Amino acid sequence: MTDRKKEEIDKRKQFEVEALPHMDALYRTALRMTKNEKDAEDLVQEAFVKAYRFWDKFEPGSNCRAWLFKIMTNIFINDYRSKSRSPMAVNVDDIDDNFLYGQLAVGGKEENPEQDLFNKIFDDDVKKAIENLPDDFRLVVMLSFLEGFSYQEIAEIADLQLGTVKSRLHRGRKLLQKELYDYAIKNGYVKDNV
Amino acid sequence: MINCHQALSLLQDILDKEASEIDEKEVRAHLERCSECFGKFKLEESIHAFLKEKVKVVNEDIKTSPKLESLKSNILTKLDDIDKEDGSSNTGFFKNPTRLVISVAALIVLIGIAVFSAAFYKHQEYYIAIEKAHWSVDSKPELKLVSSSPDDICSQIYSTYNFNLAEENSGYKLVSTHKETLQDVEFEHLIYTNEDEDYISVLITDAGDFELPPDIIDKAQTINNREIYDHNCRGCRLIFQKIGSLMVITASTNSQFDLMSFDPLAQSI
Ligand SMILES: [Zn+2]
Ligand SMILES: [Zn+2]
Numbered sequence: 001m002t003d004r005k006k007e008e009i010d011k012r013k014q015f016e017v018e019a020l021p022h023m024d025a026l027y028r029t030a031l032r033m034t035k036n037e038k039d040a041e042d043l044v045q046e047a048f049v050k051a052y053r054f055w056d057k058f059e060p061g062s063n064c065r066a067w068l069f070k071i072m073t074n075i076f077i078n079d080y081r082s083k084s085r086s087p088m089a090v091n092v093d094d095i096d097d098n099f100l101y102g103q104l105a106v107g108g109k110e111e112n113p114e115q116d117l118f119n120k121i122f123d124d125d126v127k128k129a130i131e132n133l134p135d136d137f138r139l140v141v142m143l144s145f146l147e148g149f150s151y152q153e154i155a156e157i158a159d160l161q162l163g164t165v166k167s168r169l170h171r172g173r174k175l176l177q178k179e180l181y182d183y184a185i186k187n188g189y190v191k192d193n194v
Numbered sequence: 195m196i197n198c199h200q201a202l203s204l205l206q207d208i209l210d211k212e213a214s215e216i217d218e219k220e221v222r223a224h225l226e227r228c229s230e231c232f233g234k235f236k237l238e239e240s241i242h243a244f245l246k247e248k249v250k251v252v253n254e255d256i257k258t259s260p261k262l263e264s265l266k267s268n269i270l271t272k273l274d275d276i277d278k279e280d281g282s283s284n285t286g287f288f289k290n291p292t293r294l295v296i297s298v299a300a301l302i303v304l305i306g307i308a309v310f311s312a313a314f315y316k317h318q319e320y321y322i323a324i325e326k327a328h329w330s331v332d333s334k335p336e337l338k339l340v341s342s343s344p345d346d347i348c349s350q351i352y353s354t355y356n357f358n359l360a361e362e363n364s365g366y367k368l369v370s371t372h373k374e375t376l377q378d379v380e381f382e383h384l385i386y387t388n389e390d391e392d393y394i395s396v397l398i399t400d401a402g403d404f405e406l407p408p409d410i411i412d413k414a415q416t417i418n419n420r421e422i423y424d425h426n427c428r429g430c431r432l433i434f435q436k437i438g439s440l441m442v443i444t445a446s447t448n449s450q451f452d453l454m455s456f457d458p459l460a461q462s463i
Contacts, residue, residue, distance in 0.1 A: 028256045033339045126248040145249045
């Protein structure tokens with residue numbers, strides 16, 4: 001066997017052992033980002049193809065999962081975002097930071113007023129609320145909540161300043177809370193205190 | 195000891211387990227003294243736990259999705275193709291010059307480290323309002339595009355404030371302006387962007403209407419007849435400059451950019 005051939009087999013083996021096991025996680029985030037299975041599959045495939053081509057740039061021992069997410073996020077931002085971008089910019093600034101606290105504290109006799117609300121929120125409501133987040137917010141929320149990346153890792157994956165990661169995460173949280181609270185009101189799970 | 199405001203500004207870091215040990219200790223000590231903050235933290239912590247759990251649960255079904263098997267085999271087929279391609283041609287991937295350029299560019303993108311200064315968090319209302327105004331541009335992409343000609347903006351600012359605005363500085367170009375009211379003071383909010391899509395906010399108002407935050411009021415440096423006040427804390431940098439009768443505040447999304455070198459005043463020739 002030639003050296004070159006052997007090198008290639010090693011590369012392939014290494015890639016299958018180190019990179020491929022992260023496919024489920026990549027697909028999960030891809031699905032939430034693109035909101036449809038076809039695009040999510042294409043996105044993950046593209047990410048793996050690119051990662052394989054650039055495999056010798058991956059530093060052995062460093063965080064392979066973060067590296068793969070960075071590649072995928074890059075492709076998503078450049079090639080997929082415009083397709084699925086919601087045209088209406090959401091104004092997050094008018095949500096008070098203590099919005100939910102204000103809402104729940106008004107009724108205020110029970111020990112844990114929020115538990116009552118939580119018990120009535122369905123998984124589907126949460127899914128919808130996540131999908132309704134603007135792309136930029138959804139990305140950081142998924143990377144933090146679902147994938148457990150640190151602020152610093154998210155900054156590197158999404159090529160953002162640390163301050164931007166924090167502010168998007170903060171605003172993403174507030175939007176999620178507001179959206180879920182609105183569902184609860186709409187479906188009569190809780191009474192509007194306003 | 196920290197106050198309520200400082201405690202709340204650390205709330206997110208604590209929820210995400212990103213706060214330093216010292217900060218967390220300070221906050222926990224504050225919560226023991228302050229029932230208002232205690233209530234807020236308790237609620238936020240339980241919402242956080244709930245949301246995090248739910249986000250996990252709603253994504254559980256993907257684990258068992260039959261799609262994953264076919265996706266994996268598709269990927270393996272693609273890898274086979276690449277292996278064949280590389281094996282049959284003598285020009286390996288990095289022997290091709292354009293591919294080399296692309297991969298070097300990708301590598302540069304991979305290297306990007308944000309600086310996190312550990313200065314103590316001390317935030318007055320004003321800083322928060324200004325920072326918010328600055329970062330909110332991020333979610334309004336239209337503000338980062340050229341709206342009217344920079345020339346028109348400059349002459350408009352000149353006629354309102356008698357201020358000779360720079361159209362371009364340090365690679366940043368003036369793209370838009372809008373009015374913004376922060377803490378009852380009206381500001382002109384100018385946006386400059388550069389090729390890396392960083393942006394700088396320049397907020398202008400009458401110095402008479404604006405009260406400097408108390409913690410920097412006695413920290414002026416005088417450079418070129420300007421009083422300059424530098425607020426620099428944990429990833430948030432704001433420079434206040436008193437130029438003539440105006441207060442001019444600058445902030446940048448790029449924490450590594452030397453904000454002092456950005457002069458919003460046009461250089462007279
Ligand atoms: Zn307090
Ligand atoms: Zn600050």
